[in-house]
Amino acid sequence: MTADDPDGLSEFVTTQQRGLLRSAWLLTGNWASAEDLVQNALARVWPRWSAIAPPARLSYVRRTMMSLFLNEKRRRWSGEVPFEVVPDSAVVADPADLRASVRSALDALPPRQRAVVVLRYFVDLTEADTAAALDCSVGTVKSTASAALARLRTMPGLAELLVEGAA
């Protein structure tokens, strides 16, 4: 915290935005929505920012972000699906294709499974922290993660990549 940034929000954004944006990208599938999601989450917590203990701020923002994401998905279907790369490649050869395959696989997951995959396997939260971020029980996290993995295993173009020892 500095005189210019008395509540430490600017510093928080500077240090945490990369991780938050990348998580949001995995959730939403495009940068415009990811940016919106992170900014909306920060706008939600800003009025109470000084009341949140600094060590808890990241998890608070992350929890708000997840809540906004799940609420938005529940509230309405988004008919517009922007594609930077058309995910139609059957053979994964380079990082761009690989990325498209991963993204289309995530797109195929239900929102809550997608959120669990992002929190458990990208953000690397524990099951308990994931449960706290999603406001559910640890058992729900375990079963949701298990269902998500089972579903990913069946997806063409991704299943073979997720086998142990695959290049």
Next chain:
Amino acid sequence: MSEERLRELLRSTTPEPPVSVSLDAVRARVPAAKARRRWVLPTMAAAAVAVVATGVFAIAGTSGSDSGGNDLGAPPPPGRTGNAAPSSTSTRPTPSTGQTLPAANPTVLARQAAAERDLAAARARWARLGTTSYTWTYEQSCYCPPLTVHAVVGGHITQITTEPAKQKAPFTTMDSLFDWIGEQLQTADSVKAAYDEKTGAVRSVQVDKQKNAADDEIGYKVLDMTAADRSGYRDSGPPPPASAPAS
């Protein structure tokens, strides 16, 4: 499939962000977020009044003892029609998209302020009593499997039992429930809480997080509360049966 392989895959394929978070953009969105609490459509205000009119909570009676014990089951004194403080409701409807918002509705603002005052007053009553060792049981009701939590609080030691077993307890202490209600008053669309008029302890709370979302309502009802210390905890006894909704 290896979980570790999935971790590697997610990390290696997630690109670096080509965008950055603009504090100005965040700042510009703050008033909109706050506006959800400040603005109301007239019909929604009428609906909120109807909710208030129905507002007596129901709580399960327990032992019925009035012999100086600390249980919730003591019957109400003669002549009383209710033993819990009036429930307080805060409702904040969401404006419709593209609709011009009317001026802030003073009724809703006053109701929200009243709900926050009720919480502060109940909390003060609870703190004044100084009950630090107690046993309490509450049940959660939501669009989820039923959950009942039995907590033994004694200074720093808390023992939690849940039914079904091994579930995560949303709250361990009465203070944490007060904290949660305070958070919900800031964020949820509707919060209806009832407190014991003598001790300030929460009797029940119903929260609707998003007015337009289905199945996101959540409620907690305290079934039993027994003090184990000499704080003089003695609540107002069981509440009356829930009244019929106002027509």
